[in-house]
Amino acid sequence: MKNILIVSLLMAGLFLYSCSGNNSNKQTETKIAKVRDDSGMRHEMGNMANCPEMGGMKHEMGNESDKRVSLNLSPKKAQHQLMNMRNHLEAVQSIINYLSKNEFDSAALASSSLGLSDEMKMMCSSFGNEEFERLGLEFHKSADRMTETIKTKDKEKSLESLSLTLNYCISCHSSFKQ
Numbered sequence: 001m002k003n004i005l006i007v008s009l010l011m012a013g014l015f016l017y018s019c020s021g022n023n024s025n026k027q028t029e030t031k032i033a034k035v036r037d038d039s040g041m042r043h044e045m046g047n048m049a050n051c052p053e054m055g056g057m058k059h060e061m062g063n064e065s066d067k068r069v070s071l072n073l074s075p076k077k078a079q080h081q082l083m084n085m086r087n088h089l090e091a092v093q094s095i096i097n098y099l100s101k102n103e104f105d106s107a108a109l110a111s112s113s114l115g116l117s118d119e120m121k122m123m124c125s126s127f128g129n130e131e132f133e134r135l136g137l138e139f140h141k142s143a144d145r146m147t148e149t150i151k152t153k154d155k156e157k158s159l160e161s162l163s164l165t166l167n168y169c170i171s172c173h174s175s176f177k178q
């Protein structure tokens, strides 16, 4: 009985030692660093492979410090912009959903909601930042190209063109914040 008690105590001690040791901390650090590397890499590949015209932009996703340019938006304008953004995300989901079911007309309709309308032109130019405006307009024009591609009912080309449009989301998000 006494022996069992001693063995149990020893095992508990070993367990505690291995959990509180430096080793486990180091492992966690490596894990976090790896996730950061991965995302940085995906980011770079996405832009360089699919959208060479945006290769000149700076991308600092793996970096600790936030180097995005702030647009200094008023609270009201900030709310309006975020609402637009959430609608953009919903449109992307609809496009993928309809494409997966070969419902090209509905996919084209969802895609056209991302196109260059007068409202979007005004929105993009109202932030007082030329580069933001340029990226915004290019984004909406790329969505118009996507709509035309979807209308040809070629699923592979449609997905390719969705990917090109998403590169503009990525590019702007890595450059600007509210």
Ligand code: HEC
Pocket: 082, 083, 085, 086, 088, 089, 092, 132, 133, 135, 136, 139, 165, 166, 168, 169, 170, 172, 173, 176, 177, 178
């Ligand atoms: C021209 C610039 C630009 C483009 C293009 C752009 N966004 Fe954004 N988006 C922003 C900015 C700026 C923010 C605010 C980010 C911040 O302050 O951290 C934002 C925020 C968001 C948010 C957060 C919304 C919330 O309620 O918090 C989502 C979601 C989003 N964008 C989706 C998209 C999607 C999807 C696309 C492309 C289909 C897209 N955006 C294209 C500039 C852009």
